[in-house]
Amino acid sequence: MPVTAVRRKYDYIARLYDILELPIEYGRHRAIRRRIFEGLSGTVLDAGVGTGRNMPFYPADARVVGIDFSPAMLARSARRRQRLGVEVELLQMDVLRTTFPDRHFDAIVATFLFCVLDETQQLPALKELARTCKPTGSIHLLDYAYPEDDRSRSAILRLWAPWVRWVFGAAFDRDTERYLAAAGLEMVERRLLSRGIIRLIVARPKTGAA
Ligand SMILES: C[S@@+](CC[C@H](N)C(=O)[O-])C[C@H]1O[C@@H](n2cnc3c(N)ncnc32)[C@H](O)[C@@H]1O
Numbered sequence: 001m002p003v004t005a006v007r008r009k010y011d012y013i014a015r016l017y018d019i020l021e022l023p024i025e026y027g028r029h030r031a032i033r034r035r036i037f038e039g040l041s042g043t044v045l046d047a048g049v050g051t052g053r054n055m056p057f058y059p060a061d062a063r064v065v066g067i068d069f070s071p072a073m074l075a076r077s078a079r080r081r082q083r084l085g086v087e088v089e090l091l092q093m094d095v096l097r098t099t100f101p102d103r104h105f106d107a108i109v110a111t112f113l114f115c116v117l118d119e120t121q122q123l124p125a126l127k128e129l130a131r132t133c134k135p136t137g138s139i140h141l142l143d144y145a146y147p148e149d150d151r152s153r154s155a156i157l158r159l160w161a162p163w164v165r166w167v168f169g170a171a172f173d174r175d176t177e178r179y180l181a182a183a184g185l186e187m188v189e190r191r192l193l194s195r196g197i198i199r200l201i202v203a204r205p206k207t208g209a210a
Pocket of ligand 1: 006049051067070094
């Protein structure tokens with residue numbers, strides 16, 4: 001799906017986003033979001049910040065910047081920032097072309113962003129995260145994926161897929177990890193959560209990568 005179409009989709013669904021994902025947010029996502037942000041410090045990027053669902057879990061001593069290309073999603077996250085009293089800078093930016101300097105962030109988190117980016121955008125987005133991550137930093141990617149060895153759960157996800165595609169412009173078959181090496185990243189950790197339907201990838205810039 002072209003970038004402008006995805007942005008328009010999110011501008012349109014921004015007011016419904018939190019309601020649409022409310023059951024899975026409390027049933028499944030919150031515990032995972034908490035774990036991802038635990039122990040992160042320094043300058044942290046929340047890429048594809050959306051309505052700010054990660055905000056309750058930002059470490060108190062980190063300087064967090066949230067980016068999103070949808071003004072309507074950013075407006076929602078600004079409201080959540082105010083409601084929660086969280087310190088976070090919010091910027092409208094495309095993750096494929098950010099204006100951050102090289103080696104800027106100590107940690108980068110992207111929750112449910114790469115399943116929205118199509119296959120041709122996976123490598124450019126990873127390259128941009130690699131460029132802006134410090135050599136000592138880490139990149140944390142959380143996405144839905146078809147479970148590897150659970151046919152019944154895979155079938156349930158396949159039934160759910162057209163709805164998710166239509167509403168969120170997202171897909172469960174993104175092969176993000178295939179592009180890590182080409183982006184100058186190496187995998188540190190790969191964990192399957194929620195009985196295999198959520199995949200957490202932690203990566204870092206390859207030693208010696210430019
Ligand atoms: C499924 S939502 C996830 C939002 C949030 N991270 C969460 O965990 O609830 C995906 C978000 O990524 C944003 N997004 C998609 N493509 C983007 C891009 N190329 N640059 C910046 N943001 C993008 C969308 O506007 C949307 O807010």
